[in-house]
Amino acid sequence: MTGPLGDVWVYLSATPLLWLTATLVAYLIGVTLFGRLGRNPVVQPVAVAIVLLVAVLLVSGTAYDVYFDGAQFVHFLLGPATVALAVPLFSQWKRVKRAVLPMAAALLAGSLTAVVSAVGIAAMLGASRESVLSLAPKSVTTPIAMGIAEKIGGLPSLTAVLVILTGIIGAMTATPLLNLLGLKDYAARGFAVGVASHGIGTARAFQVSELAGAFAGIAMGLNALATAVIVPLLVRLFG
Amino acid sequence: MIAALTILLSCQLAGEVLVWLTGLPVPGPVLGLVILLAGIGVTGRIPQDLRETATGLLSHLSLLFVPAGVGVMLHFERIGTEWLALLAALLLSTWATIAVSALVFVGVARMVGGADADAPEDEGPR
Numbered sequence: 001m002t003g004p005l006g007d008v009w010v011y012l013s014a015t016p017l018l019w020l021t022a023t024l025v026a027y028l029i030g031v032t033l034f035g036r037l038g039r040n041p042v043v044q045p046v047a048v049a050i051v052l053l054v055a056v057l058l059v060s061g062t063a064y065d066v067y068f069d070g071a072q073f074v075h076f077l078l079g080p081a082t083v084a085l086a087v088p089l090f091s092q093w094k095r096v097k098r099a100v101l102p103m104a105a106a107l108l109a110g111s112l113t114a115v116v117s118a119v120g121i122a123a124m125l126g127a128s129r130e131s132v133l134s135l136a137p138k139s140v141t142t143p144i145a146m147g148i149a150e151k152i153g154g155l156p157s158l159t160a161v162l163v164i165l166t167g168i169i170g171a172m173t174a175t176p177l178l179n180l181l182g183l184k185d186y187a188a189r190g191f192a193v194g195v196a197s198h199g200i201g202t203a204r205a206f207q208v209s210e211l212a213g214a215f216a217g218i219a220m221g222l223n224a225l226a227t228a229v230i231v232p233l234l235v236r237l238f239g
Numbered sequence: 240m241i242a243a244l245t246i247l248l249s250c251q252l253a254g255e256v257l258v259w260l261t262g263l264p265v266p267g268p269v270l271g272l273v274i275l276l277a278g279i280g281v282t283g284r285i286p287q288d289l290r291e292t293a294t295g296l297l298s299h300l301s302l303l304f305v306p307a308g309v310g311v312m313l314h315f316e317r318i319g320t321e322w323l324a325l326l327a328a329l330l331l332s333t334w335a336t337i338a339v340s341a342l343v344f345v346g347v348a349r350m351v352g353g354a355d356a357d358a359p360e361d362e363g364p365r
Contacts, residue, residue: 027302046301050308057312064313071306078303080247080296082268083254086275087285087293102348110340118332125324131317135328139336142307144266157310158317162329164308169333171301177334183341188348192341196333203300213297219340221269228266 013062019070026052039207041175046200047168078143078199085217088206092214099187099215106188107219110195111226114139115234134158136231138166141198144224152235163198170197171204186212194219243292250275 012018029052030045037043057067068075089096096103118135127135134154137145142163149159174193183189190212193201198220206213254271257263263270279285311318318325 023305024302027299027305044301046304046308049302049305050311053305053309054312057309064310067309068306071309074303075306077296079251079268079271080244081300081303082266083247083250083271083275084293084296086250086272086279087290088297089272089276090279090285093280099344099348101351102344105347106340106344109343110336113339114332114336117335118328121331122324122328125327127321127324127328128317131321131325135325138329138332142304143268147266158314160307161311161314162325164304164311165329166333167301167304169329170337173334174337177337178341181338181341183345185345185348188341188344191344192337195340196336200301200304203297206297206300217297221272224266224269 013066016070016073019062019067020073021070022053022056023049023071023074026050026056041172041204044168044171044200044204046164046171050164078141081199082141082221085202085221088210088214088217092211095187095211096214096218102188103191103215103218103222106191107195107222107226110192110219111139111223111230114196114223115227115231119234130155131158133235135162136235137227138162139196139198140224140227141220144228148228148231152232164200167197167200170201174201174204175208187215190215191219195223198223240288240292243286243289246275246289247271247292247296250278 026049027045030043030048033048034040034043034045053067056062057064115136118138119132122132122135130153133152134149134156136152136154137148137159140148140163142160145159145163146156148154149156170193174189174197178189178192186209190202190205190209193205193212194216197204202213202216202220205216250271251268252271253274254269255267257270258267
């Protein structure tokens with residue numbers, strides 16, 4: 001691009017403002033679409049935003065690093081948001097205290113299922129070793145999953161993508177799947193979604209009820225711990 | 240909002256420092272969550288400001304995953320050759336995990352008679 005428009009582009013590309021704003025705009029488009037289409041969980045705002053942004057970056061010939069320089073301010077908030085889960089957790093504390101045993105059992109079973117099934121299916125279908133290792137922590141929230149992947153020889157940036165796809169799949173399909181199983185306990189439903197699909201699943205659970213959201217948040221936190229222990233152990237045993 | 244953000248960031252910072260000092264296999268923000276929960280537990284109440292900021296952050300939790308998700312563009316080539324294995328693994332494993340976790344939760348809850356499936360929603364301390 002040349003001329004005044006080109007100059008503005010060069011100027012904007014050098015500041016975080018452009019891609020930070022673009023990230024928020026893309027997400028808002030996703031949220032609006034979600035509202036317009038009757039809050040159907042199939043229209044996940046996060047998925048809409050990612051598709052739009054990738055298209056814009058490809059068309060404008062912008063590298064991911066340049067984009068992330070701006071978008072990192074949003075990415076950074078994952079940390080404080082994780083801490084903020086203490087608030088709904090406290091609000092639901094009485095309910096949580098009564099469910100310690102079910103939670104412990106569901107966590108152990110769910111965490112093992114997530115790792116073993118993902119690794120097993122991918123390996124059986126001939127995925128490369130790097131991809132299989134990157135898949136192992138896919139049910140855990142992004143920053144933690146990336147740390148685990150790095151430790152065991154996966155590709156952290158691929159893991160981030162697989163984690164987010166897992167979240168989107170969980171958010172899109174959890175409600176019909178749990179209805180199919182005939183489960184009406186919103187603590188159990190929330191917990192299962194949190195174990196399987198971390199923060200994106202938790203965001204979906206909060207749309208359904210605060211109870212489900214609180215249990216999803218706990219599950220997300222606990223599964224981060226459980227997977228951080230289980231995955232390196234399994235890799236050492238079977239790797 | 241500033242006071243609430245300061246609380247959240249301080250807890251995260253304390254969590255990161257503790258992880259660094261102890262070498263625990265726990266992510267810093269998760270330890271920060273535990274620290275904040277302990278703090279709220281001791282005072283017995285959630286400041287209005289903190290509740291509003293936390294609710295605001297959590298109601299748009301999925302936005303925070305967008306920047307990392309856009310990283311999919313770095314992996315088009317790999318996804319092009321391995322898409323079937325990756326897609327099957329993600330779909331089946333996510334469904335299996337949701338089903339197993341939920342069924343085990345409900346099964347154990349029934350066994351111990353604690354949080355049974357028909358328990359009324361408990362809003363907890365406000």
